[in-house]
Amino acid sequence: MAGVFTPCLIRSVGEAPRLGDPLVDEYLRFTAARVRPNSLVAQSFDLKVFFTVVAKPPQQVDVTDVLGFIEEQRAPRRGGNVVRLADGEAGLAASTIKRRLSTISSFFDYLLLRGMCDRNPVPRSMNARHRGHRGSPLVRAPKKMPRVLLPDEVVALTSALRTDRDRAMISLMVQAGLRRCEVLGLRFGDVHIGDRRVFIADGKGGHQRLVPVVPVFFTQLADYLSAERPGDAVDDHVFVVLKGPTRSRPMSAAGLDQVLDGARTRAGLSHATCHELRHTCFTRLREAGMTLEAIQAQAGHASIETTRIYLHLSNDWLAGEYQQAMAILDNWHDELPGGTS
Numbered sequence: 001m002a003g004v005f006t007p008c009l010i011r012s013v014g015e016a017p018r019l020g021d022p023l024v025d026e027y028l029r030f031t032a033a034r035v036r037p038n039s040l041v042a043q044s045f046d047l048k049v050f051f052t053v054v055a056k057p058p059q060q061v062d063v064t065d066v067l068g069f070i071e072e073q074r075a076p077r078r079g080g081n082v083v084r085l086a087d088g089e090a091g092l093a094a095s096t097i098k099r100r101l102s103t104i105s106s107f108f109d110y111l112l113l114r115g116m117c118d119r120n121p122v123p124r125s126m127n128a129r130h131r132g133h134r135g136s137p138l139v140r141a142p143k144k145m146p147r148v149l150l151p152d153e154v155v156a157l158t159s160a161l162r163t164d165r166d167r168a169m170i171s172l173m174v175q176a177g178l179r180r181c182e183v184l185g186l187r188f189g190d191v192h193i194g195d196r197r198v199f200i201a202d203g204k205g206g207h208q209r210l211v212p213v214v215p216v217f218f219t220q221l222a223d224y225l226s227a228e229r230p231g232d233a234v235d236d237h238v239f240v241v242l243k244g245p246t247r248s249r250p251m252s253a254a255g256l257d258q259v260l261d262g263a264r265t266r267a268g269l270s271h272a273t274c275h276e277l278r279h280t281c282f283t284r285l286r287e288a289g290m291t292l293e294a295i296q297a298q299a300g301h302a303s304i305e306t307t308r309i310y311l312h313l314s315n316d317w318l319a320g321e322y323q324q325a326m327a328i329l330d331n332w333h334d335e336l337p338g339g340t341s
Contacts, residue, residue, distance in 0.1 A: 036181075101139065180256060209300050257274070283314055
């Protein structure tokens with residue numbers, strides 16, 4: 001078939017990923033300056049999957065191709081023999097499909113801006129929008145409550161950590177709410193010992209913030225630096241590998257996950273991811289009475305709507321609000337004619 005685009009993902013150090021089509025590669029070079037490296041890789045893979053399935057040059061893609069792509073992504077994988085425990089579905093998760101559609105839509109928005117196509121083939125919804133109605137989404141993904149650790153689970157996890165380096169890293173997540181990438185990206189100049197805060201130089205979306213951290217972290221950090229950190233480490237990243245072939249090099253995401261996996265196993269826990277530690281931190285802060293605006297600043301959320309989830313994760317917030325409202329309704333009912341006392 002003439003004009004078929006067969007994408008091949010090529011990654012070179014210091015360059016944006018390439019897929020082999022001039023327009024796609026141009027878009028990846030453009031977006032490389034706008035997103036984090038991991039997001040760029042994810043977008044590159046999303047576009048590779050899309051054009052592998054559709055097998056057309058970008059300017060020939062239409063709405064029918066996009067709808068067919070959605071159907072293909074929802075089809076069972078591995079012959080339908082593997083399903084997700086959460087929902088029993090055999091295709092890709094709705095959240096994954098929605099992310100890929102977002103990447104594809106952004107790409108065609110770029111082509112539209114460049115004048116290379118006359119419309120974005122990714123529909124905004126299944127029906128027309130009108131005032132007060134946004135239309136039904138192409139893919140409906142259920143909104144799930146994030147999991148958090150109970151207080152005794154946090155104690156069990158931290159007790160299972162073997163080094164002060166590991167305890168300091170976990171403290172930053174479970175007691176200050178830092179993301180995994182923010183912990184690993186911390187440099188010595190970012191640690192403000194005098195005012196017990198750390199500076200996040202490259203947060204999500206490129207946002208920077210200065211966040212307070214509990215004193216115990218600085219004690220753990222001091223113990224790690226004095227007794228564990230290799231003396232020949234010249235990198236200014238705070239957390240480095242302690243032994244093995246990569247000794248003295250900055251800790252990687254896989255390395256931190258391995259530390260957490262080992263502690264979770266030793267503690268006998270069924271769950272405890274880096275992001276769950278972050279959720280746990282903000283849930284407990286909300287339960288202790290910290291305002292949503294303060295939690296938003298601590299978390300580095302661009303929108304307070306993202307922070308509102310911690311209202312629902314907090315054990316006492318909804319119950320307290322309900323009981324207060326019911327007390328008012330009970331008083332109102334008693335004051336009505338014929339009301340019982």
